[in-house]
Amino acid sequence: MDALNQTRSQVTALLTRNDLSDEERQNQLLNLIYFELRSMAQRKMNTERKDHTLSATALVHEAYLRLVNQTGLNWDSKRHFFAAVAESMRRILIESARAKASLKRGANAQHTNNLNLSTDDSLGFEMLALDRALTQLESKDTVMSDVVKLRFFSGLNVEQTAMALELSPRTVNRHWTAARAWLITQMQ
Template sequence: MGRTRWSQAPMDESDITARLNDRDGDLAPEVYARLRALAQRQIAGHRASATLNATALVNEAWLKLSEYPQEWQSRSHFLAAMARVMRHVLIDRARELLAERRGGDQQRISFEHAEREPSSELDLADLLALDEALSTLRDMDPRLERVLELRLFGGLSTEETAAHLGVSEPTVKRDLRAARAFLGTRLKFE
């Protein structure tokens, strides 16, 4: 990331979007803080966190995302993309660690707990099982998968998810219920 420093004055959405599209500038402090918080939630409780901290996750995701430059429509568009890339970084790390271990103990997880605390205390194998279930869900109904991804991995609120997807909040809530029901049939939750 470049050397441009931003003023400490709060920026509006269009200013943040313009800065995100400026490939030579640093991330806005507001956006970087949000990304670090998102990364901390995603790695909390993961065994991968012993070798990958929040800063490293943000940086690795930023580098991967930078390989495919695009124009960001909004801060939520950028955050959603970063959430997806962070998810893939964690999945790749989990696969690497599981390959080293050649398997491992599976632990039951509570979906309600995972929803309140995104990705907390998920075992590596559980993370891979969740990723596989989300991939299957994406094949069946891409919007349901995006709702879950934005809520669980992106940490976006119902309001932010609705705005990002261009649907109403009740639609997001219905989609979330449907996605949870699907996951309930695919995964063993407590």
């Protein structure tokens, strides 16, 4: 068994034990997958606005801590775990966009419909629209939703997404194309 398959087996074994309450197991899992998580976060942060307050490292740590500190979670596979990581990153970035939008409007300021948004501000609002549309897509097709989360929020390419979801690259491309078209329609 090569090193990659051995690492995958170790990760799967840790995840399917359904007991990450032990700090030693959490550290063991993080050591095995940190590079993959950091790469996912870095690819995503490269697409965010330049003045974003989160770094890729902070995004990884926040997403990871949110996942392992929840009780009663059952991981079926590495695929399931990475889909959850992508969802966690999505939620963190959405919360950040909402907080930024809230600050732009002012805590108790009078609100108007005449917002003059710069490009960076519109990214936050687009992120919120994407989140709403993605939530709708998730209720219609979870696989397409997972593809979008991994491609958009985690920054994985087609091959990496296919590997994470245990699908063929062709299937991922098909889901990615359909999901993008559907999301664009919903966001307009």
